[in-house]
Amino acid sequence: MFSRLKALIFKELLAILRDKRSRLLLVVPPLAQMIIFSFAATLEVKNVEIGILNNDRGQASHELAQRFHGAPTFRHITYLGGVEEIAALIDSQKAILVVHIASDFSRKVEAGVPAEVQFILDGRRSNAAQIVQGYAARIVNQFNGTQPVELVPRNWFNPNLSYIWHTVPSLIGILSTLSGLIVTGLSVARERELGTFDQLLVSPLKPFEILLGKTIPSFFLAWAEGLLILGVAIFVFRVPFNGSVLLLIGGLSVFLLAIVGVGLFISALAKTQQQAVLGAFVFMVPAMLMSGFATPVENMPPWLQVVAEGNPLKHFMIIIKGVFLKDMPPALVAANAWPILVIALFTLGGASWLFRSRLE
């Protein structure tokens, strides 16, 4: 049995690695994506363009406008001449915020009467607008000098709230999902389409052996890719790696078992390579959306959070970020790994069942 299995594994690896383009596609895109996306995935708001409409000629309004001018977040400030220019500036997205200072501002401030400043924000980019509003409000409060109390923010695990530290570990999860799925998903479908699958069936290989022979090479390739990306994260991006490498590799292995299971499941269902790719996609997109990568899982409605429990990537994200940044103890890694293991059992079991029922 082992020699047969070995031959099949060898053949599978050859089928993928022999073609120069396929070989290149296994290595280059993940690395390129890693590098570009690591810098791209940020929700920080920097280099903002704002507008100021100052209808007041007094000292106080000038001082307030100067404070905006000096703030590093605001890269470019457009000074407006009249109320009618506000709409054009916001509409054309040349400014996300317009600060409107009314003509009686300085008089009121000097008289000790409460004065008003108006912020007009572009709600099309709601997240950025909210953050910019926060910055601007802080500037006004500093001008006030009566800000009740400015708390000192403190962050564990990522003191400067660097997005790279958040994104790079997440990308390890996403990119290894992608390669694991595609490699596995296509391995059976390609044979079906080429008609060589029937040849496999008439060979002395048992269905179980065929399944293993398909699983092991895909798992191995995805695993190698995961480690490669991990290496880039640690040595190129210098994301602090506080936890244990062994725990992470253990987590990665369990996770890839689940993913390969999904890939095989799709393979067993798909009749053509096109359907296999489509299937991989249909799994990949929701898995990514519900993983906590772009937006946190806890923002989703409760019923969808229940659905997300079935997403192996969601659990793996907790492990990978935990091990990287939080030095997650083994008990917690295990607590997040067992759901993945259950999912893996389901996907692998389901795939082998489907395989067998399709073969008979």
Added chain:
Amino acid sequence: MNSGSLRRMRGLIRKEMAQVVRDPSSILIAFVLPAVLLFLFGYGVSLDANNVKIAVVLEDASPEAQSLAVAFKNSKYFGTRLGRDRRQFEEDLVAGKLRGMVVVPATFTETLRSDNASTAIQVIADGSEPNTASFVHNYVQGVFGNWLIQQSFDVGRPEAVAPRVAIETRVWFNPELQSRWFLLPGSIAIIMTIIGTLLTALVVAREWARGTMEALMATPIGIVELLVGKLMPYYLLGMGSMAVCVVASVTIFDLPFRGSVFALVFVSSIFLIAMLALGLLISTVSKNQFVASQIALVVGFLPSFLLSGFVFEIGSMPVPIQNLTRIIPARYFVTCLQTIFLAGDIRSVLLSNTAALAIIATVLMVLVARKTNKRLD
């Protein structure tokens, strides 16, 4: 274009149409997939942190500390747990079950009355989720600030905190700052990127794999006719997907639609043509489906997700990457859709972005025509 050319084209379109209708996977891609994706984006992607889990650690048992704890309990932004010892929450912070911790130290009341009031409480946020961490800081600051004002009212010194300058905020286009309104138009752009590239990339690659593309090449059909004939059915399918997305967003998710249908159809058409051309280009360059699917993923979904400004801020990216986003068609489409849905037909935005899309579409089309040409001789 003479009548023969028209006839040939019609024949090809009919053949492609029949192929589309008979292949359940094309229907699946064009109508079911966008509906499912929109549903997922609509519910699954949200930046509205409404129930952030934090712990309030009361090391001080004074009535003031108790009243502050109640203020946190009552905040709709937080799901607050109370405790006396910070160690009991540290593990939950590592596990991700808490996103922040507010420590009210034993010296709370004392510090509050001193000049050093900003150290009265400590806020610790989970930095592994940077966006949520910022929310935690801002909301804690807000709750604490309001509580202080309330306190000074209670002791009868309102003037101590009354601000000299009050801020009046108006948010245009999205008054409640719902992140869904901002994310849904972008989601549609991403869904359409997926549909557009996937449809053509896979379908045409299959023709190469089966050798039927060569058969087509052997017919008297010209290159332009071939391209139009190939693209037309998928264009119609793509517009169908677009309609599914738009109708679902407006009806299910209550997304406002303030622009005109004409502008929407116009911009979407140009974007879709660019995407279909991209799909054709991918499948022409790589006859192998494995390669085609990989490239489609690489150039289609992930860049449009990450580099289009759909959720991540382009202005905050490093300059080389900002420049890279300029060749991502989804970037222009995201801006157009956000404007059409939320703001209306604003010409300055729509024209410049559509022009950029048109340039990309033209370049891609020329590339496709040249690549396909080479195979003919």
